[in-house]
Amino acid sequence: MEYGTLQERVRCKSLLSKVMKAEDTIPFFKDGMSLGWSGFTPAGYPKAVPIALADHVEKNNLQGKLRFNVFTGASVGAETEDRWATLDMIDRRWPYQTGKNIAAGINEGRIRMGDKHLSLFAQDLGYGFYTKDTPGGRLDLAIIEVSAITEEGGLVPTSSGGVIPEIVTMCDRIIVEVNVGQPSFEGMHDNLICNNPPNRQVLNITKADSRIGTTFVPCDPAKIVAVVESRHRDNGRAFSEQDETSEAIANHIIDFFSHEVKAGRLPKNLLPLQSGVGSIANAVIGGLAKGPFADLSVYTEVLQDTMLDLIDSGKLACASSCSLSLSKDEGFPRFFAAMDKYAGKILLRPLAISNAPEPIRRLGVIAMNTPVEIDIYAHANSTLVGGTRMINGIGGSGDFLRNGFLKIMHTPSSRPSKTDPTGITCVVPHCSHIDHTEHDLDCVVTEQGLADLRGLAPKERARRIIEKCAHPDYKPILAEYLEIATKECLARKVGHEPQLWDRAFKMQLNLAQNGTMKIKNWDMKIDLCE
Amino acid sequence: MEYGTLQERVRCKSLLSKVMKAEDTIPFFKDGMSLGWSGFTPAGYPKAVPIALADHVEKNNLQGKLRFNVFTGASVGAETEDRWATLDMIDRRWPYQTGKNIAAGINEGRIRMGDKHLSLFAQDLGYGFYTKDTPGGRLDLAIIEVSAITEEGGLVPTSSGGVIPEIVTMCDRIIVEVNVGQPSFEGMHDNLICNNPPNRQVLNITKADSRIGTTFVPCDPAKIVAVVESRHRDNGRAFSEQDETSEAIANHIIDFFSHEVKAGRLPKNLLPLQSGVGSIANAVIGGLAKGPFADLSVYTEVLQDTMLDLIDSGKLACASSCSLSLSKDEGFPRFFAAMDKYAGKILLRPLAISNAPEPIRRLGVIAMNTPVEIDIYAHANSTLVGGTRMINGIGGSGDFLRNGFLKIMHTPSSRPSKTDPTGITCVVPHCSHIDHTEHDLDCVVTEQGLADLRGLAPKERARRIIEKCAHPDYKPILAEYLEIATKECLARKVGHEPQLWDRAFKMQLNLAQNGTMKIKNWDMKIDLCE
Incomplete structure (x- = not known):
């Protein structure tokens, strides 16, 4: 199926001189860099370049030698960052993520993950809070998937908005993946680059579909260091049957x-x-x-x-x-x-x-x-x-x-x-x-x-x-806790929101010890060993 | 000192027929009513009427027989609501409060307090969430302190904005206290009655002092059932010396x-x-x-x-x-x-x-x-x-x-x-x-x-x-906890944010048992008694 050529999608013709293959972007990447990725809950993320870099690491046994700080909108496809996690290519990872191997890396202490409200993440990235310890206080390199590039260099996103505006603001070297493997999303987006305080704009949205911006993210073409063709589709999760x-x-x-x-x-x-x-x-x-x-x-x-x-x-x-x-x-x-x-x-x-x-x-x-x-x-x-x-x-x-x-x-x-x-x-x-x-x-x-x-x-x-x-099996257990806690805390005149700190986690401890949270009673013997 | 007369402050002349003494408003109050009060961290709250009602309860031994649900901006003066608490005049109290007796009532289970973010409290009050179980879904009665009433009945607040706009919207019977015991605050306020969604307005504030509203809160004079003169000053907390x-x-x-x-x-x-x-x-x-x-x-x-x-x-x-x-x-x-x-x-x-x-x-x-x-x-x-x-x-x-x-x-x-x-x-x-x-x-x-x-x-x-x-006395104790928790959780591959649920509250338990959080070690013996 044909959805237009790269030459048609890149309307800023000076950028055609930057067209290269995904594998040719590998020299841009250096160990320790902070990267900005487009993408959000896996849609609109870069694919060709991250996959090419993973192939490069795998082929040359560079595991652990090319590690990055990845800042993106939210989770991206397993074939990109989860594979990067497997290849020990991620040091820091902000914010929300999905994937078995990336979660393993986080919970085993190999990947440093920062979990932020997504709205705060976007603004903090734009405020330079995550790059404050890097030279110049900027992102080192960005990879952004687009549907098209406008005459002036504006980036037309694909299936997600993500943090593209903040990345474009905070990064001077951008690799653009033009996805010609699917129809263009041009016209579906409403983008605004938010200024930093004290000049942040009013978001004049009064109905769900109020438009307040442009269909592209303005971008200085001089920042674009590579244009790569991609035909990869988003690797979206399958529909869960309703139970x-x-x-x-x-x-x-x-x-x-x-x-x-x-x-x-x-x-x-x-x-x-x-x-x-x-x-x-x-x-x-x-x-x-x-x-x-x-x-x-x-x-x-x-x-x-x-x-x-x-x-x-x-x-x-x-x-x-x-x-x-x-x-x-x-x-x-x-x-x-x-x-x-x-x-x-x-x-x-x-x-x-x-x-x-x-x-x-x-x-x-x-x-x-x-x-x-x-x-x-x-x-x-x-x-x-x-x-x-x-x-x-x-x-x-x-x-x-x-x-x-x-x-x-x-x-x-x-x-x-x-x-x-x-x-x-x-x-x-x-x-x-x-x-x-x-x-x-x-x-x-x-x-x-x-x-x-x-x-x-x-x-x-x-x-x-x-x-x-509550599930019927747990109703009496929880009701008993509330009753005991209320009685004890009110007796001590500290009963606005009763809790018993010796027993509050008894159900969780019992799960670890006996495989169920169904405890038989709220007794507990504790020795502080002091 | 003279700050103008009640007649001068009440510019809506039809309301002068509603002028009465504080004690004459007592018949408006019935047991179980939901009340809206002006006021915020004790400023701009009603004084003459709440004090008169407290006197009435005390004099007639009505403790526990006249109880109210009080909704106000935040804490109000101790001479009003804390005294009400002492006289068992408060059933429910939303949101933030201060005062020894009101806190005692809450922690001993006599007063039901709801704690909400103040911005959410204001909107939830306006949405009718707190009055949803009362007939008509409205506040029963309001007491609002003002500096003046405009020609059309607009209420000019005193030293705080509080939730006056929401109270005026949600209540059809309003007692107004006109405070002539201090200069008028007219001109210092910027009020807006926020519409409920989907018609909530843009708050077009782009600098700290942007004005977006009016100096008074619009109010239908037909809602005002009583106008009471007050000369009480706000009972603000004393300045704490810097340590x-x-x-x-x-x-x-x-x-x-x-x-x-x-x-x-x-x-x-x-x-x-x-x-x-x-x-x-x-x-x-x-x-x-x-x-x-x-x-x-x-x-x-x-x-x-x-x-x-x-x-x-x-x-x-x-x-x-x-x-x-x-x-x-x-x-x-x-x-x-x-x-x-x-x-x-x-x-x-x-x-x-x-x-x-x-x-x-x-x-x-x-x-x-x-x-x-x-x-x-x-x-x-x-x-x-x-x-x-x-x-x-x-x-x-x-x-x-x-x-x-x-x-x-x-x-x-x-x-x-x-x-x-x-x-x-x-x-x-x-x-x-x-x-x-x-x-x-x-x-x-x-x-x-x-x-x-x-x-x-x-x-x-x-x-x-x-x-x-951390205080130097606690640094080694906390560092040891982090070290033990990290080691144990990483070993189990669950170490994104290490905690030990058998010992997480040991310091708090030790405080209760031994009067200090300085524990000697992180040992703890637990028997689940299952």
């Missing part, structure tokens, strides 16, 4: 929306929706495609496959996102086959705008995300299993949950341990890691039910969450 | 600012400053009055006494705040004595705008706040001593720390326990309560030093915080 748990959660949420519309607190077409990544998010969007609401809008960071169903249903007015994260074998072919229809409903923005608190609060986004675990007072752990092992990162969950109109977290009530199908409760007395605090969440949802926490004090929240959301 | 610890912290921060200006990451006049409440905040602002920077601006929620020093120094261009929280005996007399000079530099805004993420991010505010404790990975506890006992609340610390350009927390490195002058370390392995997460903070400062955490991964952050910020 009963996800569907039950989606139904609870849709019932809640109906209730809020009836009470006059939500308009009939709801408010712009943000929905995270994964099977529950997919089920919620899928449920809305079959649900009672029309004229919906979406203001989010990632669009998954079911968003195409929502468009097909005729119920979606418009969607704004940082990336189009469709699956490689189903979503993208479906999208490209009817690109005119879909593209007209979708606006892609850079991270600094898709995730900015400003439009999220103004529009009144309904934020929905999945945590690892939640505690009885509504603190949530989104990042570290067991409080120490990094999965992916906080991503944009905080950007949306802190600033939305309604802030909702949804999770199965339990997960299997190695020996017990419900050996892990996702509702615990105290989260072992906290990414979202009790001050933020409005609703917690599991397949068991929805706990509306608005206007509740801590002990009331705990009772509501245990009653509505 | 060596606070001065050392202020010096570290000023040195850091100089370094950032030199590196080109801060302009010469810095960026708008937010500084929390308390002696460290006072010392920082006091230090800036003597420091090398000029043409400063402030975008904050509370102005304390040292702000007058900063104005006197000629170094302050302008300040935007939600309240003017000066001390009763020094700050306010000084302010009123030269009101022309000071008022011209100060703009007062409602909470929904002073604390909104939108202007805080755009302006690039430098946020500085004091936690109860901080952990080695830079999570902070701002609210609950020992993880369960409420002090005041999160206030606006999250609004500013999540959205600032630089996010700084400052604390003494240790505090005294009952038996040990440094028995409590403010740097711990794991906070017992988390209000601010590792994803937010840039710098931690104690009198020992400043840890710049930008661009550091968790284990690097931990080493930096222990090295720069």
Whole structure:
């Protein structure tokens, strides 16, 4: 299939002299460099050059001798950075990532990962906070995938906005990959290079699809050191089939929306929706495609496959996102086959705008995300299993949950341990890691039910969450903890939010020791050995 | 001293028929009502009516028979709500509060307190989230202190903006206290009633002193059920004398600012400053009055006494705040004595705008706040001593720390326990309560030093915080914990952010058992009793 030539896509003709093969860019890379990559939750990331460099390292046994600091929008495809991790090519990695080998590198102490709210990551990168210790305080080299280059050198992104504006600002040497292996995304983007304070602009977005910028990212052509043709497609994750748990959660949420519309607190077409990544998010969007609401809008960071169903249903007015994260074998072919229809409903923005608190609060986004675990007072752990092992990162969950109109977290009530199908409760007395605090969440949802926490004090929240959301196997255990903790703390006059620090993690310790969080009692003997 | 008569202050003449004495408003109050109060960190709150009602309860032995849900901007004077707490007149209390008796009520389980980020509190109140279970979904009654009422009924606030716009929107029966015991604040305010999404307005603030609204809060005069004259002054907290610890912290921060200006990451006049409440905040602002920077601006929620020093120094261009929280005996007399000079530099805004993420991010505010404790990975506890006992609340610390350009927390490195002058370390392995997460903070400062955490991964952050910020007595203890935890977690390949859940709270348990957090070793014997 032909989607136009490199010569057609590169409209700034002086740059044609910079065209080279991916392998010819290898001399640009030096050990220890800080790199900026385009891309976001694997869409729109560079492929040809990272793969060529990985091949070079592998072929010449350079493992551990060419290591980089990688700054990108969020996760990128496994064939690039996860392979780089395998080849020991990553020293520092900011922010959210996915991939078995990169996670192993992080949790075994070989890769230094920084986990930041994506909106903060974008601005901190632009403020020079991550490059403050490098000479000149700049990124050393960038690799950016584009659909086209405009007459003046403007970069037209592909399937994601990412942190391209900040990279272009902070880097003087840019390798551009022109992806001619797919149709051009020109026209779908709304880009703005945010100035640094005190001159940061007003983001004048008053509807999900308000345009405030340009379809390209302005770039001085003198910064472009290489132009490489690429025909690689995004390696998007496959669509998760909806399961009963996800569907039950989606139904609870849709019932809640109906209730809020009836009470006059939500308009009939709801408010712009943000929905995270994964099977529950997919089920919620899928449920809305079959649900009672029309004229919906979406203001989010990632669009998954079911968003195409929502468009097909005729119920979606418009969607704004940082990336189009469709699956490689189903979503993208479906999208490209009817690109005119879909593209007209979708606006892609850079991270600094898709995730900015400003439009999220103004529009009144309904934020929905999945945590690892939640505690009885509504603190949530989104990042570290067991409080120490990094999965992916906080991503944009905080950007949306802190600033939305309604802030909702949804999770199965339990997960299997190695020996017990419900050996892990996702509702615990105290989260072992906290990414979202009790001050933020409005609703917690599991397949068991929805706990509306608005206007509740801590002990009331705990009772509501245990009653509505905990798995039946854990309800009595959690209720007993709350009762003992309340009694002991009130007796000591320290009972605003009761906890027992000798026993708060007993369920987690029992999981490690006995393979399940189902404890028989709340007894515990402790010797401080002092 | 004469500051004009009630008749002069109430320019909407039809309202003069509603003038009554404070004690005559008592019949408006019914047990169980939800009340909206003006006021913020004790400034601009109603006094005459709450005091009259407290007198009524006390005189008629109505303790526990007239209980209310109180929604206000933040803490109000002890002579009002703290006295109400003593008389068992408060059922629910949202958000931040101060006062010995109200705290006792909360921690002993008599008062239900909801702790919310102040910016979220304002919007949630306006969205009807707190009144969703009351008939009609509205506040039952409001008490608002004003300087004046305009010809059309507009309410001109006194020394704070608070949540007056949301109260006026959500309440149909308003008691107005006209404070003629002090000069009028007319002209100092910039008010805007924020529409609910999807019609929320752009907050077009591009400098700390940009005006976007009106000097009064529009109000339908038909809603006003009573007009009461008041001569009570705000009962502001006294100025804390600066101590060596606070001065050392202020010096570290000023040195850091100089370094950032030199590196080109801060302009010469810095960026708008937010500084929390308390002696460290006072010392920082006091230090800036003597420091090398000029043409400063402030975008904050509370102005304390040292702000007058900063104005006197000629170094302050302008300040935007939600309240003017000066001390009763020094700050306010000084302010009123030269009101022309000071008022011209100060703009007062409602909470929904002073604390909104939108202007805080755009302006690039430098946020500085004091936690109860901080952990080695830079999570902070701002609210609950020992993880369960409420002090005041999160206030606006999250609004500013999540959205600032630089996010700084400052604390003494240790505090005294009952038996040990440094028995409590403010740097711990794991906070017992988390209000601010590792994803937010840039710098931690104690009198020992400043840890710049930008661009550091968790284990690097931990080493930096222990090295720069911990008290010397605790450095070896914390370093040993980090070493043991790192070794054990990396061995299990779960070491992104090492913790040991059997021992993470050993220091806190030792404090309870032995009166100090100085433990002799990290041993611990645990029997799960399963």
